[in-house]
Amino acid sequence: MSFSDLGLSEKVLAAVAATGYTTPTPIQEQAIPHVLARKDVLGIAQTGTGKTAAFVLPMLTILEKGRARARMPRTLILEPTRELAAQVKENFDRYGAGQKLNVALLIGGVSFGDQDAKLTRGVDVLIATPGRLLDHTERGGLLLTGVELLVIDEADRMLDMGFIPDIERVCKLVPFTRQTLFFTATMPPEIRRITETFLHNPQKVEVSKPATTAVTVTQCQVPAGREAHEKRELLRRLLREAKDLQNAIIFCNRKREVAIVHKSLQKHGFSVGALHGDMDQSARTAALEQFRKGELPLLVASDVAARGLDIPEVSHVFNFDVPHHPDDYVHRVGRTGRAGRTGTAISLVTPLDQKSIVAIEKLIGQSIPRAEGDYEVSADTGEHSDRPRESRGRERSRGGRGKPQRGGRDRERSHEPRVEARPAAETRPAPEARPEREARPAREARPPREARQSSERHGSRQQANPSHVPSIGRPEPRRQREADTEPGDHSHLPAFLLRPVRSPAGA
């Protein structure tokens, strides 16, 4: 089976060929003919199955005929997160390069006026998150009465996020006669109910979903202290000692923790970005882009990054916090070991996480081996011991195939000369070097909620001008420093993990 057997237009086939893809994935093979036949489709597929191209490619073929009218998009795609929406747009840009196609992205956090101007010119494809879409329709700048094809992507996730009422409102604004493509990874009762109201005689297309983690991923859990600073210290150690680490996503359960861990790693010289939903949109985009390009090997993220984002070849996933829902674990770990590649997933597990781990092991149908060696932080000082303690008497023998087994022995790098960062000439301040101005030691009192949110939302304004970025790598003197954020010895860090040092002269 090849793409040319599916009924796609010549232009689209040429664009696909140009990207080097030759064989459609199962979801593409099954869904594309139905879409081209203008049938409703119920697609049950997870991200990473080629789902996006399964609707983008036939839509491009369909859109070759006809033309958009002002404020009346011809097709509408709903996505749960801004990043996913942007990613779908990239797909249209890539495969639709040979067509004169107007594609608009309607997401929050960016200029309303630019979006409005684009709508006025007429768009063929509108890709949106629900909030901003409804904002535009309520202001009258957008009419959905011309929508011929509606895509609801990641429906189960939209359900989790409480978007279903919004989706129902949107469905009332689009013509009854439209074609609907509905994608979900799971079929909970509520999703089943809405498919009955949104879809007419749908063609069901299902690909076996990996309800579990890929076999190419080596998973392990590392016992961690309960205190956050202990975990940060342990994380640094795991990063330094991880084998074959190319790049990594470090997941935290809370946005606040993302900010703190990001800042802490920066202070310790790691080249690291952050991604969570309270960050300025430009900062989110910049962090993701730099991570994709490999300019930043490390990304600290909330679960906004757990699903769907196309980040190829992540070698390691760290769960700084064990997710409370086992599904989230599967999604996070699914960021590595994709397309048959190998990957490593390391979870920092405190005694409080035991229940979560049990639930995860049950879901994935295997036990997660505990790492051998000593990664614990001594409780009294918060300092870790570099030497592996001999048998600690804990029952940690299960499995034992954990990745980081070297304890503190593998220290040859520390005898090497200090690793220099990249040459100053090629370094420039990251557009988004410090999204987290508000990150402060956990023990410090927090400002009132209003002030906090405002600072989180708007705190990155100064980043618009990179010259305002405070000099990186030096602790700010007024701030009380935590023991673990002492910017210290980076000599164990592989060079590529080091944050580039800015030239003091600034050019």
Place this chain on the structure above:
DNA sequence: AAAAAAC
């Protein structure tokens, strides 16, 4: 226990 999404 959280995150995500509109101003």
